[in-house]
Amino acid sequence: MAVETTTEVELVDLAASPLRDLNRRLHELAGSDSRPDRWRVVNTNGAHAVACGLDAPIEVEVAGHVGYYCAGMNQRATVRISGNAGTGVAENMMSGTVIVGGNVSQSAGASGRGGLLVVHGDAGARCGISMKGVDIVVRGSIGHLSAFMAQRGTLVVCGDAGEALGDSIYETHIYVRGRVAGLGADCVEKEFRAHHRAELHSLLERGGFDDVDPSGFRRYGSARTLYNFKIDNAGAY
Amino acid sequence: MCGIVGLFCKSPRIEPRLGEYLSAMLVQMDDRGPDSAGVAVYRTPAPAGWSKLTLYSHDPCMAWDVLWGELAEAFGGVEALDGRARHVVALVEGEVQEIDTWIRRRRPDLRVMSAGSVIEIYKDVGRPRLFAETVGLGDFRGSHGLGHTRMATESRVTTEGSHPFSTGQDVCLVHNGSLSNHNRLRASLRREGMVFQTENDTEVAAAYLTWRLREGATLEQALEGCLSDLDGFYTFLVGTADGFAVLRDPIACKPAVVAETDDWVAMASEYRAIAVLPGAADARIWEPEPSVVYTWEKALV
Numbered sequence: 209m210a211v212e213t214t215t216e217v218e219l220v221d222l223a224a225s226p227l228r229d230l231n232r233r234l235h236e237l238a239g240s241d242s243r244p245d246r247w248r249v250v251n252t253n254g255a256h257a258v259a260c261g262l263d264a265p266i267e268v269e270v271a272g273h274v275g276y277y278c279a280g281m282n283q284r285a286t287v288r289i290s291g292n293a294g295t296g297v298a299e300n301m302m303s304g305t306v307i308v309g310g311n312v313s314q315s316a317g318a319s320g321r322g323g324l325l326v327v328h329g330d331a332g333a334r335c336g337i338s339m340k341g342v343d344i345v346v347r348g349s350i351g352h353l354s355a356f357m358a359q360r361g362t363l364v365v366c367g368d369a370g371e372a373l374g375d376s377i378y379e380t381h382i383y384v385r386g387r388v389a390g391l392g393a394d395c396v397e398k399e400f401r402a403h404h405r406a407e408l409h410s411l412l413e414r415g416g417f418d419d420v421d422p423s424g425f426r427r428y429g430s431a432r433t434l435y436n437f438k439i440d441n442a443g444a445y
Numbered sequence: 446m447c448g449i450v451g452l453f454c455k456s457p458r459i460e461p462r463l464g465e466y467l468s469a470m471l472v473q474m475d476d477r478g479p480d481s482a483g484v485a486v487y488r489t490p491a492p493a494g495w496s497k498l499t500l501y502s503h504d505p506c507m508a509w510d511v512l513w514g515e516l517a518e519a520f521g522g523v524e525a526l527d528g529r530a531r532h533v534v535a536l537v538e539g540e541v542q543e544i545d546t547w548i549r550r551r552r553p554d555l556r557v558m559s560a561g562s563v564i565e566i567y568k569d570v571g572r573p574r575l576f577a578e579t580v581g582l583g584d585f586r587g588s589h590g591l592g593h594t595r596m597a598t599e600s601r602v603t604t605e606g607s608h609p610f611s612t613g614q615d616v617c618l619v620h621n622g623s624l625s626n627h628n629r630l631r632a633s634l635r636r637e638g639m640v641f642q643t644e645n646d647t648e649v650a651a652a653y654l655t656w657r658l659r660e661g662a663t664l665e666q667a668l669e670g671c672l673s674d675l676d677g678f679y680t681f682l683v684g685t686a687d688g689f690a691v692l693r694d695p696i697a698c699k700p701a702v703v704a705e706t707d708d709w710v711a712m713a714s715e716y717r718a719i720a721v722l723p724g725a726a727d728a729r730i731w732e733p734e735p736s737v738v739y740t741w742e743k744a745l746v
Contacts, residue, residue: 253721254716254720272726273716273720275715276715291726292716294715311731313732333697333735
């Protein structure tokens with residue numbers, strides 16, 4: 209009856225059982241047969257570090273609002289948060305997908321190396337700070353100092369961006385549809401070529417934003433005057 | 446790190462439970478500030494011609510009756526309202542500034558925690574959870590209140606260094622963050638006649654607001670002045686007779702969440718402090734923008 213077990217959802221009520229138990233059980237799935245592979249967490253009430261450090265091909269549905277570092281260091285798992293998330297959601301993510309139904313606070317997707325972070329609401333300050341390969345798609349707007357020192361990966365913003373976007377940026381690609389309050393040091397608007405359109409289209413699709421028209425976006429990236437960019441190393445990005 | 450909470454009752458049916466909710470919010474922020482805790486509660490206005498003061502004595506055997514006798518002689522009517530954890534709230538017949546000055550001059554052993562007509566301030570060192578119990582915070586009825594849990598970084602852990610800081614009649618300040626130009630600003634505020642009890646950075650911000658308000662600035666103008674005159678990190682929550690105000694510095698690395706329903710407006714460092722309120726899950730929730738002064742007042746909400 210293996211088919212049935214995969215459709216069962218393991219329900220965890222954080223009002224009834226400690227958060228550490230939940231995270232320990234989720235961590236134990238790494239290296240095992242990853243069963244149960246569907247989880248639902250309720251009564252989060254803004255708790256910190258919900259579903260952190262996962263490393264298994266599982267789906268975790270978090271019903272409600274969460275505090276800091278939800279789904280941080282994620283690998284392979286898909287984490288869906290129905291409400292808002294506090295500071296550092298999906299920070300240092302390596303792979304997998306994190307989807308937030310509401311708004312996220314500062315440092316969303318910070319230093320992420322891979323995977324996809326989707327935010328259906330707005331993101332606060334420092335979204336994608338020091339991102340190193342993660343892709344971030346935001347339906348709303350993002351706050352100031354976003355993509356600060358961003359190295360790799362892609363940041364897509366359907367709304368507006370705050371002050372100092374992409375300050376000291378390396379090779380992250382940034383696409384913004386709305387108004388940019390100001391560009392940070394060494395961040396400039398760049399030419400929008402056909403392969404950028406394809407990249408943007410693919411990210412909007414992966415984010416589930418099929419209704420968003422890719423033609424209204426502008427592209428931003430590094431002027432490459434602040435760091436030692438050598439064309440011979442272009443393949444590294 | 447420190448914790449901030451604030452609750453403003455839009456609906457009168459919340460008011461009887463203000464203390465209970467504020468206490469639950471404060472306890473949620475216990476681990477953000479385990480050194481000290483404090484609250485300002487706005488309740489039971491003093492009658493016309495009377496002033497309301499919260500006084501604190503380090504001496505558990507303080508002879509309050511002697512003080513009441515001296516105050517009655519100097520001003521007229523005196524009524525001690527409530528005593529909690531070495532704080533006593535008193536009504537005194539007369540002009541609040543004169544009474545405040547009289548107590549500070551005649552009784553330097555006492556601390557005037559608050560002065561005005563509606564505000565009461567209680568604060569002390571120790572775990573916020575314990576503080577809420579000792580003060581009996583759950584009993585308070587009132588229109589609005591704010592609280593703070595302190596993790597000290599800039600100065601000593603003392604009752605005087607705890608928040609909220611009084612910043613004039615019925616106005617007080619709580620702060621998450623640290624100011625870097627407080628020594629120089631303290632020196633210039635001393636020249637303006639401001640008096641300081643601690644080496645605390647937040648006391649300087651409070652004195653700055655007191656000074657600006659005294660010079661005729663509106664609360665909004667005084668807070669906007671912080672953006673140019675204060676250097677450092679801050680999320681401020683300011684309590685006034687009619688409501689409260691929020692300001693975050695331009696970098697805004699210190700957290701702040703605001704939530705609003707038909708019944709209340711709440712502000713806190715983190716959502717988990719708001720989650721204890723009825724209807725929180727369906728509240729409108731957002732983060733205050735940096736460098737923007739937000740105010741909520743009875744007349745406006």
